[in-house]
Amino acid sequence: MFSGLIVIALACALALGAVPRQAGGTSSAEPKPPAQPSAVGDSEVRFDGEVLRGQSFEHDIGHGLVFRLTPAAADEGGGWVIEILPPAAPSDEPVEFSEIATPPYHSYNERYVAAAFGYSSKEAVKVTTRTFNFVQSVADVHIANEVVNAALYPSTVPETEKGRIASEAARLKLGRGELHILRSRITSGKGGDPDTIAWVKFEVTLNFSPGLTLQKVLAPQPAPLR
Helix, strand or coil: CCCCCCCCCCCCCCCCCCCCCCCCEEEECCCCCCCCCCECCCCCCEEEEEEECCCEEEEEECHHHEEEEEEECCCCCCEEEEEEEECCCCCCCCCCHHHHHCCCCCCCCEEEEECCCCCCCCHHHCCEEEEEEEEHHHHHHHHHHHHHHHHHHHHHCCCCHHHHHHHHHHHHHHEEEEEEEEEEECCCCCCCCCCECCCCCCEEEEEEEEEEEEHHCCCCCCCCCC
């Protein structure tokens, strides 16, 4: 989506100028489970679900978006990547809404519920809470791409553009999500194969109006001294 991003310190990021169904989601390879109630408001969605190794999980979260757990591509022990997507991808290119808003980039971050980037399956599920951010439209994806690339490579941004991009970062509102692992099961590897994440039961809370901007994500304010 935004090629060339690397993991660097984002403290300099803004040196630029500065609703849903009432049912749980479904696993792609299993019969649809019985409906589970979701706590729904104008800005908050809650639901729970479970997923088996190699399967995906989807849940309509309203706001023209879908929450999905996609099986991780790395074969280091299984798991999933959290994604927020439109129900139908644009015809010109795939689009996903959480990757651009959840640093660090191209590294293990809280979108991964997976054995990847050197983390084992047991280490992956030991951390039971994942917090992630997401933009909420295709147009915002394009704006966020420009802001993040400018933050990572500030020397490539013309002086005349720095103020505008900083303003975009301050205006771009994000949603925030939290996935909490309730239970999980690990299958022990045999013959030198790694242990694998066999099953996860979880709950998700999504807040579409948490008062969060891309500026705050890229250049968070230090915690006040006590």
